[in-house]
Amino acid sequence: MLVNGTWTKDWQPVQKADEKGRFVRQVSSFRNWITPDGSAGPTGEGGFPAEAGRYRLYVAYICPWASRTLMARSLKGLEEIIPVTVVNPVMTDQGWRFGGYDGADEDPLFASGYMHELYTRADPEFTGRATVPVLWDMKRNIMVNNESADILRMFDTAFEGLVPSDLRLYPEDLAEQIDALNPRIYDLLNNGVYKAGFASSQAAYDEAVEGVFAMLDELEARLEGQSSGSYLFGDRLTETDLRAFVTLIRFDAAYHGLFKTNRRQIADYPRLSAYMARILDLPGVRATVNMDHITRGYYAIKALNPSGIRPEGPAHVAALLRG
Template sequence: MGMLVDGVWKDVWYDTKSTKGHFKRTTTSFRNWVTADGAPGPTGDGGFKAEAGRYHLYVSLACPWAHRTLIFRKLKKLDDLISVSVVHPLMLENGWTFKTDDAATGDDLFGLDYLWQVYVKADSAYNGRVTVPVLWDKSQNTIVSNESAEIIRMFNSAFNGLTGDDQDFYPQALHADIEALNDRIYDTVNNGVYKAGFATTQEAYEEALTPLFQSLDWLEEKLSSQRYLCGDVLTEADWRLFTTLVRFDAVYVGHFKCNIRRIADYPALSAYVRSLYHVPGVAETVNIDHIKRHYYGSHKTINPTGIVPVGPELGFLLP
């Protein structure tokens, strides 16, 4: 784990001393948008027109944020338009690497060794963390975006003219509902598990755990009487929740100590994860082996032996 300082790689763990044991996620830095005609999006510069073969996605199969982008690539039929490289599950002193074993592909674009080298290609004086996902533009040779929440919105609509796929996971009429769901779920669930897991004081850990389980209880209640978070319509809010829930029992319960209840203990949440998992194309984006090896193997301050638990059996992934 580390970061780039003026374009130079430094091996440092998260600084929680200055925040009294709390994990604070840094904001992402490449915030341009691919749009149908190349006009500027809500942030950043224009010039990123949706074109077949122009963009490349760097992901980790372990990472819940990158996982969102893989799901949208699949559901929005972008497989043939946007190529993908998968980093190695272990993220150690060199950060994400392009070591090629198992389902890691290496760097298909440049044959580089480390993801930080991709960031330096885009900005030779880059400062900050080197995270996945990364959406790369082969035409301008730069990073379009490294913010998953925005990449999925681009995938949702920018390429529709090329794919003919007009499924909409962010329908206009539901924007306010989706934003409200996203806000709570991001803060207490998606990022909540990280706040608990990366806390370095008892107080900071407990401060994250209480709202996390309040939100899971609230979601269980909600999904007991409706199919999706917005009722009958499957939206991006569901996919954003799914990538955390599908990892929950495998890694967050044990490794991040989010252990008041498991997803398996919530009947409605379990059925919901199972139903989303069985949406055609989604199961092939879920790699429990990478997920377990990444978390248990990469965070040596939390799990110094690096031993990866064999269980649990994940009933919600069964047919």
């Protein structure tokens, strides 16, 4: 990670843990918002008006948080106006790097070798992990935001004047329910699988796995109570579905094995499986799922898989992705 703008040698690939061995994810630090007129958003400063071709999104296909922003970009029809740069799926001892893998890009703006160079460009004194996604302002050459939850919401509203869309990922009438379910899905499922995978005590692992399957059971039951073909809040797709999808699609191929969340697979949940397939079939979504990057990246995490051997992967996942 970076400490006062310098890459530190005491890099910890197994991430931060609390006193009980529970994995702790870093809080994001660039929190400005793109808005239709450049006024300030809910956090950070103003000065980032919606403009075509002004902002670049840096992502890793392996990363569920980055992938939800990619999904929003596609579903909202923003591909033409927000270019994307994809990093190499394998985390190095200097964090995410550019190029060197099929489907990974060089940094077109600064020819950076590593993602952390963008962070020190944005803040020469930056302390923290150089995470993806990153939304970069190519006009002012500064980082707008590195929190995917914010990026999702600004993609939903900021560019309406440039690319109108009927889709509302965060509709006002569902806001309260979305805000209630999101943090639970995040804690138990999205981050829950990481808490299981990176647990450094049996108790922390047990607790995390319990949470993961409690949430999967809850989501299965929720879908069961609704008409077929629906999403978590009925017939409208929302940001909560994107948040759930990114973990579901990685589950059987990566988390079930590498993160030891192996009580069940998503394939064992009929409604969740159908729901996941339905979302995958939405226009533009399949292109945001690069299973080669996902399995290559996860199974290259040395702390969890020292040999780096990548398992073949379940046949049902390959079949699902072929469509």
